[in-house]
Every structure is written in structure tokens, then in C-alpha cells.
Amino acid sequence: MISYYKERIREIELLISQLQRKDNIFNTLRLISFVAFLISIAISLGNLSTTGFIISGIFLFGFIRVVLMHLNNQAKLNTALTRKKILENEINCLDLKGNVYYSGSSFHNPDHDYSFDMDLFGKNSIFQYVNRSATGVGNKALAEWLSKEYPPDEIFKRQQAVKELAKNKEWCEDLRTELFKNRIEDFNKKHLPEIKKTISTPKSLKGWITLSYGLMLLTIFSIAVFSLNAILLLIPLFLNILLNFRFGKFTKTIRAQLEGRENTLRDYNKVLAAYEQKEFQSDYLQNLRKELTQDNISATQAIARLQNLSQKLDYSLGMLTGAILNIFLLWDIVLCRKVSIWFENFAEKTSKWFQVVGQLEALISLANLQNNHPEWNYPEFQKDGFHLEGKNLGHPLIPESERVCNDFRIEKGTWINIVTGSNMAGKSTFLRTIGVNVLLAKTGAVVCAEKFVLSHFRIMTYLTITDSIAENTSTFYREILRLKNILDTVRKDNNILLLLDEMLRGTNSADKSRGSIAIVRELIQHKVPAIVATHNLELAEMQKDFPQDITNYFFDIIIENDSTMRFDYKLKPGICKTFNASLLLKKIGIDVDEKK
Structure with a gap:
């Protein structure tokens, strides 16, 4: 697509060059025609020549005509410059170098079910990557589609509309150019x-207008027909002055x-x-x-x-x-x-x-x-039961040259998917990959996958928890509140995909382990589909007690020559055996006793 945009930009630059040359010509013609009018009118006034006045009128007409043509050319030039800007912006977006359209920062909501954790709004967000709206109503519409639930029929109809518009690329480009010109x-x-x-x-305005016009016409008629003194015209004019003040x-x-x-x-x-x-x-x-x-x-x-x-x-x-x-x-x-x-x-x-x-x-x-992204695909929706299956699933905001894609599915009946792995191995990114593609699918868009099949379900996340000075709440207390909200919700409705990353970070290891195990047990009890990323191997060991309910996956780390770490970011079945915290501490000069 970058080559397509570069070719379009070359075409637009050629048009801009032509319009700029015309602009210079019109500037010269405006000056010449205006000076010619001034000279001819000056001569005509001096000679009181009828022919001179006619010639002056011709020059004036020519000047007005040139001005109108110049304004039309400037409008075309402005449109071409705007079109070039939005085409250049497409290249920047594909290179992940930013987007001139709104980032959606005003739609930030830390208490939303998933938008904050999914980096949905703000700088370098999914919203900013997708957004091509130049109006406030356009920004709001896209934000609502990404952050609210909609009936399956509406999502399907929206998807069909998107497919049709994608075939009308130039028409869409024309509309975007018009709306972007004034950034409204x-x-x-x-x-x-x-x-x-x-x-x-x-209320009295209509009556006063009628009176004014009637009096004006009556006065003019009286002066013309009865040869009255024209000074009478001052009466309706004085009334009009009073009305303008009133x-x-x-x-x-x-x-x-x-x-x-x-x-x-x-x-x-x-x-x-x-x-x-x-x-x-x-x-x-x-x-x-x-x-x-x-x-x-x-x-x-x-x-x-x-x-x-x-x-x-x-x-x-x-x-x-x-x-x-x-x-x-x-x-x-x-x-x-x-x-x-x-x-x-x-x-x-x-x-x-x-x-x-x-x-x-x-x-x-x-x-x-x-x-x-012609290589991306539209998702398929299933009506019955819970289903989630992705083939070569990747994160949209990772450059294609660096993106590592994975296959993943949640099997019917095996609801809890534990993902273990060392630091920086890709656990959190994987959760966001799943979440973001589900949200794009439910918006009516293509997804970053070779194949993506899912049913209609809600998403709730637990990835980024911070304290709040304004609310006087600690990180751990906000964790508890978030978990309470999640559990209260799934007890009433289990058609929800949970994306949980390292639960109960704000407490000690033993407390964290006991609490996390208790939460997973409750999720199993309510048959809630969940993907849980963790360093806690005790959660993975729960598969022994719940072989039908829990599946284990991990992201591996390859350590070469006892110091070099390499990540392949590929999801594998099983439990992670290699961790890297000690190695990372050694790299910054801290001795770690690995015997303890």
C-alpha cells in the first residue's frame, strides 16, 4: 500500500505544480486588469467619453472574471494540498510514525471494562491508528463502536457497509479531503x-418589518405620484434606524x-x-x-x-x-x-x-x-455457544516486520487458559492481541489474522492497575475493586471473555498465590472463559486437579552462553521452565545467589 500512496502523491504533486503556475498567472492578470481599469476610468472621467466608459466596463468585467477564476483555482489548489497531506499521513500511519487525526484521548476511562487496558484511546492507540474522522461526531461514533456493545445484526450490517466503502476508495478519499480541509x-x-x-x-419583529417596508413603499409612491418633497423619505429611514437599535x-x-x-x-x-x-x-x-x-x-x-x-x-x-x-x-x-x-x-x-x-x-x-491491510481478514461470527479461534493472530500496532503471530483457540469446556512465561516474553502483548482483535471484529473491521472465528461475547480485562491520589485508593485496593467488579459480573453472566494479567500484584507471594487460586476456582465454577497470564506456576499446576477445565500455555526464553536472552514470542502448550529475573538483575550489576 505504501507504493500505491507514493504513486498517488506523485500524481497530486504534478497537479499542485500546475495549479501553482496558474495561480502566478492569475496574480499577474489581476494586477494588469485592475491597473487597466483604473487608467481607463481616469481617462474616461477626464474626457467624459462614452466609448471610454464602455472600455472601462470591459476592463472591470475582465478583472471580476479573473478574480473569480483565481478563487476557483485557489480552491482546487487547497483541495490538492489537503489531499496530499492525507495521503502522506497514510504512509506515516503504515510506518507507525503517528497520525494527524485525533488520538481519542478525551475518551480515556480507567474504569471501563477494557478500554484502558487495551490502550484503546490516546497517543499510539488503536483508536488513533484506525481513526480518519475530521469531525467531533465522527470521533465519537468510532469511539462508541470500539467501547460499547452492539447487537450481532448491527455488527454484520456495519461490516457489509465497510466492505462496500472499501471498494469505493477514491470516493471515500474525496469525502475525507472535504472534511479535513477545515478541521471542523x-x-x-x-x-x-x-x-x-x-x-x-x-414576537413583534414581523409586525415592525411589515410596517417599515409598507411605510417606505408608501412614502416613495407618494413622492413619485404627488410630487411631494423628498425630505419625507427621512421618516421611514428614521424608523429603520430606531428599529436597528431596538x-x-x-x-x-x-x-x-x-x-x-x-x-x-x-x-x-x-x-x-x-x-x-x-x-x-x-x-x-x-x-x-x-x-x-x-x-x-x-x-x-x-x-x-x-x-x-x-x-x-x-x-x-x-x-x-x-x-x-x-x-x-x-x-x-x-x-x-x-x-x-x-x-x-x-x-x-x-x-x-x-x-x-x-x-x-x-x-x-x-x-x-x-x-x-489487504492481508488482514474479516472475522466469522458463530451464533451458538462460546467460541474463539485465531490463526496467525497478531497485534495491529506491531510493525509487520517485527510482528510474531500465533494460533490460539479456547476449546469448548476448557475455559481457563493459563499462560506462563518469563519477563518480556510476550504474555501481556498476547492478551492485548486477543482483546484488540476481538474489539476490531465487534466494530465491523478487519482483524490482524489469517482466520478469526468467534461468537458474540463481552470482554473484561485486568491488566493495568494504578493507584489514585484523587480517590485516595492504593494500587492493591483498586485491584480488589476491579476483581470484585469482574466477579460480580460473571456471577450473573458467564458469556464474557476475561483477560487477566498477574492478579494481586500488590501483596506478598503467598497471599497472592492463595488469592489467585481462589479466583481461578470461582471462574471454573461459573464456567467463565478466561486467559490468565502469570509468573505463578502454582496456577499452572492447578491443571492436575482440573484437567478438563484448565489448559496451560507458555512463552519461552532461550538463554545463550549464560547471558544472552532470545525470545521467539511463540505460544506453546505446557508450562514455562525458564525465567529471567536473576539474569536481568545480573546484567545491571546485582549479584544473585541462585542457590537460595
């Missing part, structure tokens, strides 16, 4: 329904809420329009698109109205222009009233429309993962 996360901090609450349209707070509030949102509305609308016009086969994408039309008005039509009103409001930003428009036409008052009516009719619906954009971004993120 800030816009999503205050959605339009929330803005609506700040807007209160004065409703100034109202128009100021509307302006403040729309300020800087025009580009955002435009980009959202481009995405929604592209989605409305695209034909899809998957149920998920079709149903999602249906939410964009209500009461025979599409989302793009409604947002275009607001965008148009916002543009017209900008006409009065100039001091002189604004004074003329507002004194003669009540420009801001009339338009702000229309904006207020728009909010009454559509503000509540926009949340759903923007959520459609968010879900589309999340789906595109998953489709992009498939395209970036």
Missing part, C-alpha cells in the same frame, strides 16, 4: 440545536452564532450531497441515507438555505455597505429573522444529519483499515 472539530463543540437555545425571536441585540446574537461557520456548512453540505447522490447496496448505508430526508426536504437543501442566509449577512459587514443596507432595507433584521425561523424548523434535525456524517466517517475509517 471546533464546530461540533456547539451543535446547532444548542445554538437554538440562545436565540429568541422577538433589535441590535437580536441580530448581534445571530451573527455571533453563525460567525466562521460558512465554510463548515459548505463542507458538510458537499459531503451530504455526495452521500445523497451515491448509490449503495448495503442496508446500513441505505438506511443511514434515509435519515437525510424529512418532510420532503433533504439535508443538503436545508443546510444550503442556512449557508445562503449566512453569506447574505456577510454583505453588510462593510461599514458603508452595512449602513446603506440596514437603513434602507433592514438587511440584518430581515435576514436574522429568517435564520431564526430556520433554527425553529431544522435545528433539531441537524444533530441527526451531522451524526450521519460522523457514522459515515467512522465507516470510512474502518474501510481505510481494510485497504491499508
